[in-house]
Amino acid sequence: MATDQAIGIDIGGTGIKGAVIDLATGELVTHRFKVGTPEGGKPADILRATEGLLTTIDERVGGAKLPLGICFPAVVKQGRTLSAANVSKEWIGLPAEELFEETLGREIHFINDADAAGHAELRYGAAAGVDGLVILTTLGTGIGSALIYDGVLVPNSELGHLEIDGHDAESRAAYSAMERESMSWEKWAKRLQTYYSHVEFIFSPDLFIVGGGVSKHHEQFLPLLKLATPIVPAVHRNNAGILGAAALALH
Ligand code: BGC
Numbered sequence: 254m255a256t257d258q259a260i261g262i263d264i265g266g267t268g269i270k271g272a273v274i275d276l277a278t279g280e281l282v283t284h285r286f287k288v289g290t291p292e293g294g295k296p297a298d299i300l301r302a303t304e305g306l307l308t309t310i311d312e313r314v315g316g317a318k319l320p321l322g323i324c325f326p327a328v329v330k331q332g333r334t335l336s337a338a339n340v341s342k343e344w345i346g347l348p349a350e351e352l353f354e355e356t357l358g359r360e361i362h363f364i365n366d367a368d369a370a371g372h373a374e375l376r377y378g379a380a381a382g383v384d385g386l387v388i389l390t391t392l393g394t395g396i397g398s399a400l401i402y403d404g405v406l407v408p409n410s411e412l413g414h415l416e417i418d419g420h421d422a423e424s425r426a427a428y429s430a431m432e433r434e435s436m437s438w439e440k441w442a443k444r445l446q447t448y449y450s451h452v453e454f455i456f457s458p459d460l461f462i463v464g465g466g467v468s469k470h471h472e473q474f475l476p477l478l479k480l481a482t483p484i485v486p487a488v489h490r491n492n493a494g495i496l497g498a499a500a501l502a503l504h
Contacts, residue, residue, distance in 0.1 A: 258282060259320040260310055261499030262303060263366055266290060266326055266339030266394030266429075269299070271306050272492070273314055274499035279377030281492060283313050294340030296347060300356040307357055322362040322498030323353055324369035326395060328409045332363055338414070338423070339394045362502040367391050368408050369497030370464045370487065371399025375406065376500055378462075378488030385459035388412070388452060389487065391494075392465040396423040396448075400456075417451050428467040438470075442477035449480055458482050466491040 262271035267290055273283040288306050291298035303323070311318070328335040332350030337343070350363035364372075371389045374380040380387045380401050391397040396413030399406060413423035424430060426448040431441040449461060461480070463471065464487035471486035478484060487493050 257503075258314075259322060259499040259502040260307070261369075261495035261497070261502070262306065262321070262323045263369065263494035263498060264290070264299060264303065264323065264325045264340075265366065265494075266294065269302055269306055270491075270495055271310050272495050272499075273310060273319060274496055276500055276503055279373070279489070279496055279500075281495075283310065285492065285495070286310055290340070294337075294344075296341065296343050296349075296352065299340065300352060303353065304356055318359055320362075320499075320502035321357070321359060322364070322369070322500070322502035324364050324366040324494045324498040325349065326366050326397065328411060329363060329365045329368075330409065336411070362498065362504070364498060364501060365397070365409055366494045367397025367399045367410075367464075368406060369495075369501065370397070370489075370493035371401055371406050371497065372501060373489050373493040373497035374399075374462055374464070374487050375401055375404060377496065378493065379485050380404075380460070380462060383460055386456060387460045387462060388456060388458045389462040389464060389493075390452075391487075392426070392428045392445075392463060392467050393491075394427060394429045396427050397465075412452055415448075415451060415455075417447060422448055422451075428465055431467075438473045439477065442474045445474060446478055449478060449482075449484065453480055453482050460485070462487050464490065464493050 398412035
């Protein structure tokens with residue numbers, strides 16, 4: 254097995270996805286495997302589900318223990334998960350990196366999910382070679398963010414939790430809010446307009462990148478937004494987290 258391959262696993266509030274990545278090209282070299290995030294998102298359950306997913310992926314590469322990167326929907330500092338918005342609050346303060354390493358029996362690189370997506374877009378996608386401030390947001394169960402200035406990622410930005418009109422922004426504008434409230438694209442775009450206008454005012458970015466599963470339908474909502482800042486879909490759509498986590502595993 255070539256050494257420029259690594260496994261990326263993206264743990265989300267709804268699903269846990271993983272694949273083997275070719276780090277030279279940023280392409281997936283296996284199918285993208287997925288299991289549901291266990292109800293309640295408790296540590297022991299997520300660890301077990303991740304172990305099951307990794308076993309499946311390992312089998313696909315003949316048991317070779319490729320470098321492994323895992324990204325997670327929380328603030329991550331020194332391997333600890335310091336927040337938990339869409340997983341169990343039991344994660345707060347846990348040495349999560351160590352727990353994954355013990356459960357999986359190998360070293361991992363561990364990072365916030367949106368930061369992993371930002372890293373992927375920086376290395377292989379829409380943020381590559383862009384000067385100034387790029388803000389990547391992922392629209393999924395929550396809203397994740399990655400701040401990149403002149404090619405350097407500032408970790409743990411958490412712009413999904415800005416308070417706008419008295420609400421936690423992601424509770425109104427994440428893709429899960431659209432689904433929960435059965436919104437039309439137009440209605441959801443109004444929520445996104447409020448959100449992105451606010452972020453634009455605070456940061457004056459040079460580029461917005463939109464990731465998350467719904468970014469494959471970008472033509473349904475991005476053209477409805479009126480912003481001074483260009484806004485584009487993530488080149489790697491919902492695979493950006495997997496890709497970024499895998500790429501960082503070899504660093
Ligand atoms: C979490 C972030 C995460 C985002 C996307 C938010 O609720 O606080 O850490 O990046 O969801 O999963």
